[in-house]
Amino acid sequence: MIDIIDVTKSFLSVDNSRLQVLLQVNFHVNRGEFFTILGPNGCGKTTLLKIIHGLLAPDSGSVLIQGRPVSLRDKTRSFMFQSLNLVPWKTVWDNIALPLVLMGQNKSEIKEKINKIIEFMGLNGFEKHYPHQLSGGMQQKVAIARALVTDPQILLMDEPLSALDAYTREVLQDEILQIIEKRGLTVLYVTHSVDEALLLSDRICILTPRPARIKDIVAIDLPKPRRVSLKNTQEFSRLRKIIWDKLFS
Amino acid sequence: MLWRDVRGIILRTVPLVIFLMGWQVASYFTRPIILPSPTAAIGGLAQLAIRDELQFAILTTLTALSLGFATAAIMGTFIGMLIGWFKKAHTALSPYVYALGSSPSFVFIPIIILWFGIGFEARLVYVIFASIIPVIINVMHGVRYIESELIELAKSLGASQLQMLRHIVLGGATTFLIAGLRLGLVRAFTATILSEMFFRLEGVGGLLSKYSSVFRTPEIFGLIVVIISLSQVALGVIKLVERRLLKWKPQIT
Numbered sequence: 001m002i003d004i005i006d007v008t009k010s011f012l013s014v015d016n017s018r019l020q021v022l023l024q025v026n027f028h029v030n031r032g033e034f035f036t037i038l039g040p041n042g043c044g045k046t047t048l049l050k051i052i053h054g055l056l057a058p059d060s061g062s063v064l065i066q067g068r069p070v071s072l073r074d075k076t077r078s079f080m081f082q083s084l085n086l087v088p089w090k091t092v093w094d095n096i097a098l099p100l101v102l103m104g105q106n107k108s109e110i111k112e113k114i115n116k117i118i119e120f121m122g123l124n125g126f127e128k129h130y131p132h133q134l135s136g137g138m139q140q141k142v143a144i145a146r147a148l149v150t151d152p153q154i155l156l157m158d159e160p161l162s163a164l165d166a167y168t169r170e171v172l173q174d175e176i177l178q179i180i181e182k183r184g185l186t187v188l189y190v191t192h193s194v195d196e197a198l199l200l201s202d203r204i205c206i207l208t209p210r211p212a213r214i215k216d217i218v219a220i221d222l223p224k225p226r227r228v229s230l231k232n233t234q235e236f237s238r239l240r241k242i243i244w245d246k247l248f249s
Numbered sequence: 250m251l252w253r254d255v256r257g258i259i260l261r262t263v264p265l266v267i268f269l270m271g272w273q274v275a276s277y278f279t280r281p282i283i284l285p286s287p288t289a290a291i292g293g294l295a296q297l298a299i300r301d302e303l304q305f306a307i308l309t310t311l312t313a314l315s316l317g318f319a320t321a322a323i324m325g326t327f328i329g330m331l332i333g334w335f336k337k338a339h340t341a342l343s344p345y346v347y348a349l350g351s352s353p354s355f356v357f358i359p360i361i362i363l364w365f366g367i368g369f370e371a372r373l374v375y376v377i378f379a380s381i382i383p384v385i386i387n388v389m390h391g392v393r394y395i396e397s398e399l400i401e402l403a404k405s406l407g408a409s410q411l412q413m414l415r416h417i418v419l420g421g422a423t424t425f426l427i428a429g430l431r432l433g434l435v436r437a438f439t440a441t442i443l444s445e446m447f448f449r450l451e452g453v454g455g456l457l458s459k460y461s462s463v464f465r466t467p468e469i470f471g472l473i474v475v476i477i478s479l480s481q482v483a484l485g486v487i488k489l490v491e492r493r494l495l496k497w498k499p500q501i502t
């Protein structure tokens with residue numbers, strides 16, 4: 001479904017030299033697959049995800065979605081930013097409504113969808129709040145809601161649960177799993193949590209420190225449907241060790 | 250009302266009372282044609298009010314001011330957004346906008362009289378012309394300093410240029426817009442009074458001119474107080490607009 005072909009990217013640094021970030025990254029993500037990218041800070045995960053969504057152009061190489069070059073106009077994809085990028089002058093409600101408004105959906109349709117997603121994310125009662133009036137974790141929930149509200153086929157999420165407390169995080173992991181199973185979503189996911197990656201992913205892609213190359217791609221064949229309780233099994237511990245070893249080698 | 254508010258009001262009234270008392274005392278030692286007493290000034294105003302002259306003048310002034318300034322605010326926001334957003338437009342036009350902004354607008358009065366006469370239209374044109382530039386300049390800046398993350402968000406959602414302007418750029422420029430409105434309002438008010446004094450005599454400015462020419466000092470002083478009060482009312486309206494438009498901002502107290 002998604003092909004990342006020989007993607008290379010560098011940025012101009014402060015001193016006008018080139019900072020090589022991605023070096024010939026190649027992989028393929030299947031339809032309905034949960035594909036996680038794991039790598040140390042600053043290695044280029046966000047950059048890679050932005051290139052896949054079409055927000056950044058690679059220096060060379062290409063991204064194909066169902067065989068065609070990626071386009072931002074294609075609204076079947078949702079992107080959730082690591083920096084959240086909530087609109088400060090819009091309320092929670094209006095922030096979540098934004099993608100639907102931009103699609104030109106009518107008011108009653110929008111209202112129904114938002115009510116549903118607000119309920120689902122546990123944001124009830126905060127509809128009229130502005131982003132700065134929310135805690136970091138709640139802001140993250142709003143960004144997740146905004147990414148899910150359009151009912152996308154492909155979901156790109158950049159550390160979506162990083163600001164949540166351990167309990168909420170587990171609840172949302174469970175919920176994300178359920179949505180994905182129900183809707184058959186294809187997900188590209190970035191996280192720093194090995195446990196989260198193991199729990200959610202079909203495959204985990206491990207990147208090297210910058211410039212990022214693919215160090216390894218590991219298939220996670222834990223049985224499905226997966227629930228958070230899986231974390232206590234021996235198989236899970238075995239996989240956890242494998243991933244940690246690959247991250248550090 | 251909080252004690253803090255009450256104290257604020259008292260503190261602010263003290264200088265005014267002292268000023269009025271000083272004025273009253275000073276007027277005892279001066280000829281009335283040079284410095285009439287505050288009570289005489291109020292009397293002069295009352296005379297104007299009894300003949301309905303004052304109310305009518307205030308209405309005339311406020312009509313030209315609000316119509317002219319509202320037009321300038323809307324047009325200025327629109328133009329400022331376009332010049333700020335489209336790089337080529339910015340390169341091509343911004344020097345001229347700055348040039349107009351830094352020259353005194355009254356140098357254009359002769360041309361405005363030549364083209365639009367000395368009636369209501371001419372005053373309106375002059376008010377718009379004088380106050381639109383600060384709005385344009387500020388909105389232009391606001392658009393150029395908009396957070397890149399928000400532009401990126403709009404892009405990620407596949408927004409068109411028009412949607413981007415409407416949903417992201419306009420909101421992102423509000424802080425600057427308010428600053429532009431404040432500056433613009435001061436200019437609009439000056440232009441209104443000026444045009445009333447130097448085109449056909451109209452409104453409060455016209456009255457001021459009229460009574461100046463016959464040395465009716467109490468009325469002159471009274472009218473000055475009226476003009477200052479009107480400017481405060483106008484700024485109060487801007488404050489309300491600001492509170493409405495910026496209620497999403499974290500309050501720093």
Ligand SMILES: Nc1ncnc2c1ncn2[C@@H]1O[C@H](COP(=O)(O)OP(=O)(O)OP(=O)(O)O)[C@@H](O)[C@H]1O
Nearest residue numbers: 011012013021040041042043044045046047048082
């Ligand atoms: N627009 C940019 N201009 C210049 N350098 C950039 C830019 N964006 C990212 N970089 C650099 O590219 C490198 C990779 O950044 P990126 O945000 O992709 O890392 P990451 O893997 O997502 O890190 P983290 O885990 O901290 O989120 C960093 O060294 C960063 O400084």
Ligand SMILES: [Mg+2]
Nearest residue numbers: 045046082158
């Ligand atoms: Mg990142």
